Ligand SMILES: O=C(O)CCC(=O)C(=O)O
């Protein structure tokens with residue numbers, strides 16, 4: 001697992017959070033992964049969210065460092081995970097496709113909003129999220145999020161990076 005704090009993330013999130021809410025209000029393309037009373041994945045088209053570009057660029061740049069080549073050799077797909085108070089994310093993996101790296105980027109993380117648990121190499125790692133942080137792990141790593149015990153929504157972005165066709 002790799003954890004990095006994106007430079008300029010505070011300004012980025014100040015743009016991304018309202019852009020997400022605007023697009024949510026305008027209607028999303030698709031919701032999926034209905035578990036424990038909520039859709040864990042919310043899909044909004046990339047063209048509707050210019051503010052997300054630096055996040056996807058960072059994900060592709062780190063993947064190029066890990067797997068060789070240049071960022072342009074990689075493409076990133078993403079979804080939002082908007083967890084209300086009391087919500088959580090059930091254990092899952094991201095290896096449905098030919099992904100190379102999975103990431104989570106945090107947009108809004110109130111105190112006690114839930115930690116990310118990742119099982120990798122026979123170990124269980126617990127990451128305390130914070131806004132602006134990106135966590136990268138293997139797509140086949142089982143992971144989940146503990147309950148949001150705060151009074152506010154926790155907003156993260158799930159990302160899968162693969163090779164450009
Ligand atoms: O928000 C997190 O900490 C993880 C989210 C996640 O795993 C997902 O949305 O696929």
Ligand SMILES: [Fe+2]
Nearest residue numbers: 092094143158
């Ligand atoms: Fe995930």
